[in-house]
Amino acid sequence: MTERKARADAARNREAVLAAADELFASGGGPRGVSMEQVAAAAGVGKGTLFRRFGDRNGLIRAVFSARSEAVRAAVESGPPPLGPGAAGRERVPAILDALLAFKLDNRHLSLALEEAGAGSPYEVEHYGWWHGVMRDALRDTAVPDAGFAAHALLAAVRADLVEHLASAEEMPGREMRERLAAYAAKVVG
């Protein structure tokens, strides 16, 4: 895409930054308290490098997030049913939601950081558009009227901060959360 040629040191630094950021974000009190300067230091590069490569804070978060979420995306895009294409909407919708929730449970800090966005709403991030598209298509195959809106509504139910709230404030175990979500999703598509 935008990658014409990559100089060796540039590529190396890029990886170092991604790794350092991933680790810093995951550790301690989430990405909120992690400054760009810290990331730069941990990666052993200068602040300038970091900003040139990733544009701004959100760019960095998005990059780390992309790397982490590739697997789920692939599973949904071309994995076996019911998560992948091929399954009936009634089964695929809950499967997709569950996969997304499971991912967010495993990557709470990162997801939170992405949705906090900092600059824009989570809805401006490209990855949301993708999930919405997939969800809407799956919903079209069900009795739900207005798949577009329903897709938004269902995805909203797994917003990172809600997940975080349920897990922390309400002390709900991940397993239980997934069951409850599944029941809710079933009700919606049923």
Add this chain to the structure above:
Amino acid sequence: MTERKARADAARNREAVLAAADELFASGGGPRGVSMEQVAAAAGVGKGTLFRRFGDRNGLIRAVFSARSEAVRAAVESGPPPLGPGAAGRERVPAILDALLAFKLDNRHLSLALEEAGAGSPYEVEHYGWWHGVMRDALRDTAVPDAGFAAHALLAAVRADLVEHLASAEEMPGREMRERLAAYAAKVVG
């Protein structure tokens, strides 16, 4: 409550700040670009005053929000059905959601500011707990299993940033949004 005695100038300033903040938040590009210093200047008070009265940025936003949302809260808490108590869950749930959505449409900037929170998630704010409680109670009166989770899920469908996205990026008129939400809510409680 915490108000034992209020000195005349203190009360005057409090009002001035609330008014100035409300106006500043509403105008221009939302509350994101409004600094505390600007609010102080517009209200004709010093920064110190502002922070002493409201604690921090979020405190100010919460205060402005509370003032604005009193009406809806009252209508839900003790107004006539179907919004107020007394109506069957199947009717009250959509009514509450619609009222909330209508309010957010009318106070987009403010709602956005509140949910952006800045410090904590929207779920830590007391007003969310209240809405969730009302919603859960209304849902208990329907066939929906797990009213607690469903309440979270339904409220998530009217998150300020989603509303903003639908209104701006998808250019969905308020009226249409409310219809779609009503249809979705009906499906959930039906």
Add this chain to the structure above:
DNA sequence: AACGATACGGACTGCTGGTCCGCTTTGTAA
């Protein structure tokens, strides 16, 4: 070897939320 192109890094800037404390206003009591 040599020479543009590319990338580096950290000092620097501008702005923000929040604190601090000497000074002013208010309300009360004499």
Add this chain to the structure above:
DNA sequence: TTACAAAGCGGACCAGCAGTCCGTATCGTT
């Protein structure tokens, strides 16, 4: 009216952050 403590005020001040800039170092190509 005066006196005086408590309550409140304001803006200089601080620390920390995202993001910029540009002289210098590295790369890879001829």
